[in-house]
Amino acid sequence: MARRRPQPPRRAAEHPKGRTAGVVGAVVGLAAAGTAAGVALSRVAARRVRAAELGPAADVATALAESRLRQVDPMGAGARPADRTALVQADDGVLLAVEEIGPRDAPLTVVFVHGYTLSMASWAFQRRTLGAELATGNGHRPQARLVFFDQRGHGSSGRGAPEHSTIDQLARDLLAVLDARAPRGPVVLVGHSMGGMTVMGLAALRPELFGTRVRGAALLSTSSGNLADLSFGLPEMLTRVRAAVLPVAAWTMRHRPSFAERTRRVAADLVSAATKALSFGSSDVDPALVRYVDAMIAGTPVDVIAEFYPALAGLDETGRLEPLRRVPTLVLTGDRDTMIPQEHSELIVERLTQTGENAVEYVVVPGAGHMVLLEQPDEVSRAIAGLLRRVAAGADVGATS
Template identity: 85%
Template sequence: MVRTRPPAGRHTRAQTAGLLGAVLGLAAAGTAAGMAVSRIAARRVRAAELGPAAELPRELTDGQLRQVDPLGVAARPADRTALVQADDGVLLAVEEIGPRDAPLTVVFVHGYTLSMGSWAFQRRTLAAELATGNGHRPQARLIFYDQRGHGSSGRGPAEHSTIEQLAADLGSVLDARAPRGPVVLVGHSMGGMTIMGLAAMRPELFGTRVKGAALVSTSSGNLAGLSLGLPEMLTRVRAAVLPVAAWTMRYRPAFAERTRRAAAELVSAATRALSFGSADVDPALVRYVDAMIAGTPVDVIAEFYPALAGLDETGRLEPLRRVPTLVLTGDRDKMIPKEHSDLIVERLEQTGENAVDYVVVPGAGHMVTLEEPDEVSRALTALLRRVAAGHSVEVTG
């Protein structure tokens, strides 16, 4: 195949405009960080040098991010780490809290351009409530993993940047790390789409091994048409520059990296505006999201975008109707508006055997897991109680 290059005289201007425009364009993928087409090149910093989150530089490796939570508190360390091999050979980084023989397993699936670090508050709270047991037998094991191309996981070929492949990856994690006993799946944004993809790919798991699910700030489709609350003119500009931006990120990643480093402050402002609902969100949370984004190469962002923009799982939710399901969203989510969660709830309740628990968090944006972590943890604990009640598993908290 012959690939045509832009005319030499206009190449840099077009690419620069495209990259900056993609700060808005890729946000249509419905992720907390999709708008941030800015990866700050990772700089090695010894964990001992990390101060409070307010002083965290954006240039941290994924492993360093997991040393602290978004507000600078020491993160809950993993009891075990592992690498799970996907069906195409990609290695997925996994961390576990709680004993291998816990009667209930909860698997957390993060969103696009983020990492398992996006669950930092839930990891700390739920580990204290469910995994430590305060001297008694722990009630649950928590599993966190980085999706392919994100965080510490390996990267596959571009053609495997699909929801179907992410769903297969989740299946591999379940088969390798939770082959027996009841499992609850918890997904944020693209993580929720991954769970829906697994339901379509392996429906027999739902009701047998998968006993519950939580879909947080997610969508079953129609993401390409999102306006992000922007005026019509800016939405049109985004659509016009996106093809140039995507081409640049995929085929000129070095140039794209330089461009988004130069636009770091603009990107941080976009993260703040589009990821959070509150106008006075703690700057430490914004910096934490910026740091997670730094672990995602621009060409990975470009490779996954078409899969998200073309997503349509609306008609494939039937397996989730067999299990208790939590749908949670913030009422100020600009990335994936509340109406997308409304549609999921409507489809799940049409013929569902289990009542859907629908939680709308007032004032919260797309990164509700960081902005209102206690609300999210309470809702997840309530879901786990429902699942446990049906399987004679004692869950406290």
């Protein structure tokens, strides 16, 4: 069972070109660094469907649905197909791939925002479980529509200009999805890792939405800042090595992406092992889950990974959490998360409860790592369902008998 009472909060710690061997080490180093907000680089070559390649508008829905269903299913039982698919245009013209489950007229909408180098497929378990549970409301749970989308540069969404690889732009993208797919009625935002940072970015960008349109939020395995100081559970010596190779890796990924792609294939076994060790808390995690994570992130171009990394490393939203105090909030983390350690969630809880305005539910899942939503999916789904019940009760949107 998840532990729901936090310990006393502990604060989180406050363009070169290398030779081939050095670049291999650099790419592996950035693989470890990148998982601070998502997961390590992968070895599985999966095809990325670009929005610009989807063809005529009449074929968009079919192409998106087919591409999503081709993805690996971690349970081997068939993916939960979307009821509707769409493309939403961001303010700079980038097309974002969106999928929905549940009735159009549901009284509550839940928007899921995935993490760095992942895709909406990271919510596979929650998509299936909550999609079935919330399709019709009853006396114990609300009826809800679930909205999933791929962040720019990830999954099936289009890419923007490198200078738009920022949390502020991701927040504007989330706003575009809300305006297009949930223009009316109460909304709950659920963000994992970089997705949680996107939710915090929206709170900073449009604070007036929280308490009006946005009625609840879930922040899973995320941070409000100080990511550049993380050790990822590595010894001090390796942490120093990582700091030395990161500039080489970032430069190579941005300016020699073809070479970097070849390099990560050369380092495939090492990087895949890093994915398992750094993304999951259990040593006996199902290999199918590791392969699933590999398959999701293989389609994220290395230059996209490099472009977003500075925004994550330089993040500081700690002082901009005030809007979230107005709504019921779930903060959830695994106690074996070495990517974004538990202390980062505790700092968010501390900030959100300073004024006593908002009762924050804090859930620590024993034995889980950064990919808690895949590693312990039942715990995560239960916690999200509990948040939705709280929101429905407070917003009078409710459950039906």
